[in-house]
Amino acid sequence: MFQSMEQCTDFIFRLKASEYKGEPLQSARIILSALGNPERKTKFIHFAGSNGKGSTLNATREILMAHHLKVGAFISPHLERPNERITINKLQISDKDFLRIMNVIADVVNNQLKGKFPSFFEIMTLIALQYFSEQKLDLALLETGIGGRLDSTNVITPEVSVITTISLEHTDMLGTTYAQIAAEKAGIIKTGKPVVIGVKNREALAVIQAVAEEKNAKSYVLDKQFFTQKTGTTSFSYYGDLTIEQLELAMVGQHQVSNAALAITASKLFLHTLNIQHVKEALKRAKWDGRFERVGDNIILDGAHNSEGTSALIETLQLVEPDKKYKFVYAALQDKDHAVSIQLMDNVAYQMYFTQIDLPRAAKPKDLCEQSKHEIKSAHDNWKRLIDKQMNELSEDELLIITGSLYFIAEVRGEFIKKGLI
Template identity: 35%
Template sequence: MNYSETLDYLFSRLPMYQRVGPAAYKNNLDNTLQLDNFYGNPHRHFKTIHVAGTNGKGSVSHMLAAILQSAGYKTGLYTSPHLKDFRERIRIDGKMIPENEVVNWVENYKVNDELQKIEPSFFELTVAMAFDYFANEKVDIAIVEVGLGGRLDSTNIITPEVSIITNIGLDHTALLGDSLEAIAKEKAGIIKNKIPVVIGTTQNETQQVFTEKAGELYAPLYFADREYSVRYAMNDFDGNQLLAVEKNGKQIYRHLKLDLKGAYQQKNLPAVLKTLEFLKTKGWGISQENIETGLAEVSKLTGLLGRWQVLDVNPRIVCDTAHNADGLTEIVKQLEQTPYKKLHVVFGMVNDKEPEKILKLLPQNAAYYFTKANIPRALDENVLAKYAAGFGLKGQAFSDVNDAYNEAKKSAGKDDFIFVGGSTFIVAEIL
């Protein structure tokens, strides 16, 4: 197989949650454990940090990877989903796994599976590939982002240096539970015996869940936002955020530069800083300069895409992968703080979300371009437009994402603002 044929095998032959939804979700770790055992338990050959949460886990993972890279450590990074290229999911020091490595690994798996008969999902196989690649390349540490939930996620076979749970929101409720407490219990499944756990955001509904689980496992528990306070100071010439940071009321940074431009990153940073504290106590050599360099160059060092990413100016065009109520609440807050003459929104959703909870958050004083990503799980653009009309959101429907995007660009003046989002897959097609 060549690389294109290999991707076709991965995307078409294996159940993939991002494309088909809950039908691809496995409610046990049997396949993961079998695959891991077959490849010689590669996850035991490198250190890890495990990152779960409803929103922010990707940004936290990339920030940590950038800082560790700046400190000179060979750093693996496993994230999902990808936006432009499958290989974004598996990186070492910011470089994607080579195409030939993907091809050879999948061919080897197909031969061996004739004997094993494991029949994994797309995600199970991708995790096995990542862990095997990281072990073979002898990474010093890997930042491993949970795919879905935590307790039953394929990544949850590792025993990390630190476990991180960024926050809890109502997402994937059909699989994880229909309350914050129920979802928190699933996310808390990554907490391990005596391993420190960092909670990014203190929430009344979930605090007790984490406290009890950590207590059962004698895991030191820390709520990062109780120790670290982050606020916006100003933007530099390039639009990067300069943030003021306090720890326990004492200023530790006056102008900490962060090249991720979304205001919501201020909520993600405490979990990063608290995690670095633990790593330093365990002997990891991470200097103040490493932290400052890593945060100032996250996108450059790790290749992060789709987080309040500026695509153009005059008109200013921004895309963001936020796709649930909590994430889009933060997006709307930033839109309200952004100057423009008129707002244009290219918007699509997947069909297993509850559109009412999201559409009611969106601004009515905008021109909408409703559309549908090219995946089976996408919500029909005409259905979306009909739902949206009930919330006073007016616009046109387009069956193709790029048609919607091009119409928005054609309609927008140089002082207008175009936002693209609602679904990771809408952003992926634009990028």
Template identity: 35%
Template sequence: MIQTIQQVNQFLDKRETIGIKPGLQRIKRLLKACNHPEKKLKAIHIAGTNGKGSTLAFMASALQQANYTVGTFTSPSLTTRNEMIQLDGQSITDESFIRYLLLLLEEIERLDLKGDPPSSFEIIVVVALNYLKDHADIALIEAGMGGKDDATNVVKPILSIITTIGKDHQHFLGNSYEAIASHKAGIIKAQTPVIIGELPKQAVSVIKTIAQEKRAPLFQLGVEFSYQLENNKNPFHFINANHRFPVSLGTRGVYQIHNATLAVQALLQLNESNLSLTKQSILTGIADTSISGRFEQVLDQPLVIVDSAHNAEGIAQFIQSIRAYYPSEKKQLIMAMFKDKPIEEMIQLVDPVFDQIIFTSFDHPRAAKAIDLFHVSTNENKQVMEDYREVLDHLKNQSMMTCITGSLNFVGKSRKKIQGNK
């Protein structure tokens, strides 16, 4: 019998070898075992290649400002599995995680015996939906991968959001913008409004077609609403048919303007869904939002910035912010990534931006070897150190500003190590 959170993690760790399993048949069995919590949840579903977590964070903060009890499901986590499931910014307790997991064990065992074992991710999604059904006024659910076949796509949302479309997880989602967009658009539900960000034209065409088929009202950034800024300055102006007002961000990263604009449009849209948000609650919530691991300064002396960019589009956005905020500073990069990412493209983007690059690795079966990254780079001042902990231990001797990026998992481990060193 599972009695401690350590036993929960051991149970779920063993199931990590199952890997990613697209399809909804297993999660529907698990949901049936706990009386379909997904049908009793007021939810917003957020998909996209990048920007999901930030858009969700902006919205959660504003909804809390409006005095709603806000549940969130995000993945993966920078720290613990508990952090994936939150209520008003507080992670689910160990006791609650254990209690809601125990409700599923019999059905998990049945599926295992059938030869169709549910993955760790599927199990955690069901724990999240059941817990949030019992405690939240409204739940913000971040899709894991894709949308159509993702375990989170069992919710019946009052609003769907697709933040960005990039070429990530191509071995599952396809290698064209059209194919990837068709997966992301799987979260669009009949007659349910959908908000989309700045997307490639090919992706917009696919999403428009699906929205029309489902008679889902579509709101596109750059068409039905937009933002206006001068030289990447804060605040920016939000604009739609009925509103124009300045929005201040409490978090940095040029790319956050895009994500905050989506959040504002979504929050205004919720006023059509029997929710009540004032402009002031929206503005205060956005301004008060802090987002761990997204262009986050984690040290002052020396200056250290972590950013969880983990694909080519994310790295391009990270570099845009580096150039905007630190155009003339000498800077080094510490980089590690998963071996199934577009390594050459990501390294080509960072090579000309940094005065020196240290390639490293971390504890994960998908982590690329540091020496393999080193050989791809053409930066003249490159180094290789396989153990990221050794690299971080030398930070205190640095005077140059340092950036850490390449993988959310790596950034989470680095962030924890730096905070421990402090």
């Protein structure tokens, strides 16, 4: 039995997906059955995609909360503490409830799985599903971890599925082509349940639509069944089954317009009717930490963890800060294709800096730096020392852009919070 949150989280953080050797989703289904199948007691919207899952989920949550619904949300990763991953109307699960449910799950694992725990992410998913089933929600929003078909969140049958974008990521697990990765993400589509799609890549889109057709799941595709028209730096109009003009966003960038449009469509499919004023108010509130987040005037945090995210980051930078010199600080995990992201940054950077965080899967700064062709570049083992130095040396015409893995952004945000910068 776990006696404290510190003891509990220290244990589950050590759980690795590679250490549980059962069939995919097998352990989750055994545990859920022992818990009385909590995943059948809640309505869901399920989110998958390479980029934009979190922002789209957050915008959907704001819209549904504005319509006076009680909304659970399961997200990843967390920025400060694991409780952030499991919320109801944005309030985090309490330590008491987290520990109580974890001890029940641990008892099932010890009795039925011979003490062989599934991964950290799977455990978090199970805690969320049990917690949501107890709280009498109107619905819960679930974000996949990696992929979709074999993801631990894929034990649910959602009312609506959402697939945001497809990039070449986690190629060691999901496949090396857009079609293969799309097939994994499309695994969240369920028979007869609508799917909202923001995917632009033709190869990936064709796969997803084929899966939807096979499962008799109606597709709602951005720029086919619903549309957006940008009307300003942070404003747009939405056209589909309903028209909403002059929506103002709390977040910047064309990709955030797309995310908001997916959220509106998913919300309408769930609720059937929307209050336009509620939607407008909701999107003005829908901020997402670590996504083009400003710290003071000259620092930006952005979890652009793959080439599509990096492209969106650069597009947004050139839109809102076209005259600044960009100084990138980049740290990433090994299981990403860094070459394209680094080339994109090289093309617009004033200076390039590479560093790492203390994670087993972290890419080495030297290896990242060698992929850069920039004239002014360097590798640094100590990210805190690097960022402190760069912050102290920033001039008014320079922007320090801290980007890469969301785990890196979480570490930096934590340090900034300690210093009172956030």
